[in-house]
Amino acid sequence: MFEKSTWIRLPRNVVVGHGVIDQTVEAVRELHLQGQPLIVTSPTPREIAADRIVEQFAAEGVDPEIVEVEDASFEAIQRVIDTAREVDPGFLIGVGGGKAIDIAKMASDDIGRGFVSVPTAASHDGIVSNRGSVPDGGTRHSVAAEPPLAVVADTEILANAPWELTTAGCADIISNYTAVMDWRLADRLKSVPYSGYGAALSEMTAEMLVSNADSIRPGLEESSWIVVKALVSSGVAMSIAGSSRPASGAEHLFSHQLDRIAPGRALHGHQVGVGSIMTAYLHSGEDGIWTDIRSALDSIDAPTTAAELDLEPEEVVEALSTCHEIRDRYTILGDGIEEDAARSVAEKTGVI
Ligand SMILES: NC(=O)C1=CN([C@@H]2O[C@H](COP(=O)(O)OP(=O)(O)OC[C@H]3O[C@@H](n4cnc5c(N)ncnc54)[C@H](O)[C@@H]3O)[C@@H](O)[C@H]2O)C=CC1
Ligand SMILES: O=C(CO)COP(=O)(O)O
Ligand SMILES: [Zn+2]
Structure with missing residues (x-):
């Protein structure tokens, strides 16, 4: 039945x-x-x-x-x-x-x-x-x-509003790519509840934002129009899923851990964007989509490095290697990655 x-x-x-x-x-x-x-x-x-x-x-x-x-x-x-x-x-x-x-x-x-x-x-x-x-x-x-x-x-x-608040919103949307990758992985490995509609809407929202990146410029009111519609759409994806899974994966764990290790240093959206570069690398390897995510962030003036987040390299390594403990949410980080592995991914992606 x-x-x-x-x-x-x-x-x-x-x-x-x-x-x-x-x-x-x-x-x-x-x-x-x-x-x-x-x-x-x-x-x-x-x-x-x-x-x-x-x-x-x-x-x-x-x-x-x-x-x-x-x-x-x-x-x-x-x-x-x-x-x-x-x-x-x-x-x-x-x-x-x-x-x-x-x-x-x-x-x-x-x-x-x-x-x-x-x-x-x-x-x-x-x-x-x-x-x-x-x-x-x-x-x-x-x-x-x-x-x-x-x-x-x-x-x-x-x-x-200050331009960096808008670029943070863009980065929060771009991070949907890796959030959905983590969600699919957790569905396959851990049978977590998964919604194809929620995932598709979340990914499409990121796609549309990136394809409109040229129109997202400081001082242009149309930029706010594009970004706020994407933010609404991403929120709807979460409501469809009944969880933040479509918009929050390991890149969000990384950001939440930074809020503890280095509070107030950078905006939520900027932190998840940089996290997304690194978790995309972990998902798809050297030739994977991490370069596309980094280019997308770069194209809308969002940070792509630790220095731009006002972070020390070792703070990035600590956050990435410990953030799986933040909550019970299965992601590409599994039960945690070694410090050396975290340093290596941060170096290879140019984050540190
Ligand atoms: N519930 C959910 O689904 C989600 C929740 N969040 C949460 O939202 C928070 C991040 O949101 P943010 O907006 O980045 O941080 P925030 O709420 O701290 O705002 C950043 C700063 O911008 C100021 N501000 C707002 N509008 C302004 C304006 N027009 N001009 C000048 N300053 C202005 C705020 O007063 C604040 O000082 C985090 O706690 C995050 O976890 C983020 C995404 C999704
Ligand atoms: O920031 C969010 C989605 O962008 C909400 O995610 P969390 O569930 O990780 O707090
Ligand atoms: Zn977020």
């Missing part, structure tokens, strides 16, 4: 374009969300976008509550949950980079309220996904979270 079942939870309104921040209230009303919004943001995105959203609600006689967060930690999520318990909001709005959006979507899940995603940077593919990513001591959790009911992505704001 056929007994499989799945819930694929996707946003209903994806509003993308120039100046659409001013349509946030409309996007919310169209969903019939009622009550006071609780806005989760961080200092710069507050000035750029959250305060504008507050003004829009104020014009309608609604007074949103705001919480500022900095790190994606369980403490920060708890702080938002505590505030939510006090003010009993009708829904939450995450305004900012990947961390603010992750915290908002996880807190929404906990308190059982709807969530609206307002990215101010095209820096990560968590804009739409139903996962949150939280470091916790020596490990990293991919937590089930409330996917957004609506996404409001203003390309004017995204285009005015």
Whole structure:
């Protein structure tokens, strides 16, 4: 008997374009969300976008509550949950980079309220996904979270964000190539749940981004349009899969380990991009696709070396040889690679 079942939870309104921040209230009303919004943001995105959203609600006689967060930690999520318990909001709005959006979507899940995603940077593919990513001591959790009911992505704001945030988003997408390779490997060797649709969408998203690389340039609003659509599409792949597998393999383990070894040194997307060069080498050898991944990163100004990530060579070696311990996710790293092997792959790919 056929007994499989799945819930694929996707946003209903994806509003993308120039100046659409001013349509946030409309996007919310169209969903019939009622009550006071609780806005989760961080200092710069507050000035750029959250305060504008507050003004829009104020014009309608609604007074949103705001919480500022900095790190994606369980403490920060708890702080938002505590505030939510006090003010009993009708829904939450995450305004900012990947961390603010992750915290908002996880807190929404906990308190059982709807969530609206307002990215101010095209820096990560968590804009739409139903996962949150939280470091916790020596490990990293991919937590089930409330996917957004609506996404409001203003390309004017995204285009005015520092250029490296956009190249980080591109690199997060390019890393889908190796994430899917790892997923297929884990399916073959460990029978992990695998979705052909999730994998195909993830790979196609990376393909389309790379084929549009010539149009991704600083100061061009069209670049933000291309990148944010890819980020949405990659998030949908995660929602189809019901896991971050389509967009997170060994290159993400490497980045998560760097967040512990060298915190705050480089952006998430830039770290996973460099990780992807090395894990592509491990998958396919000297003549494999690692050179294509490196060229793709290079073509959109994303880092390809340890120095560009502000890392010492030995930090790369340590992260690559220990990151399999971060979480129980089978990848090309298996049960870990030797330090000498890690140094060799980093040298051969020109990362160090
Ligand atoms: N849940 C998921 O599926 C995913 C989650 N992530 C998570 O997202 C995080 C990475 O996201 P990032 O956005 O790279 O980091 P982030 O959220 O720390 O943002 C980077 C910095 O850019 C600032 N910023 C945002 N918009 C700005 C603007 N318009 N102008 C100036 N500064 C601006 C932020 O305030 C922050 O200081 C990681 O924690 C990662 O694990 C990443 C991908 C997928
Ligand atoms: O960053 C992500 C996808 O790009 C999320 O991945 P994790 O599940 O590894 O946190
Ligand atoms: Zn990522």
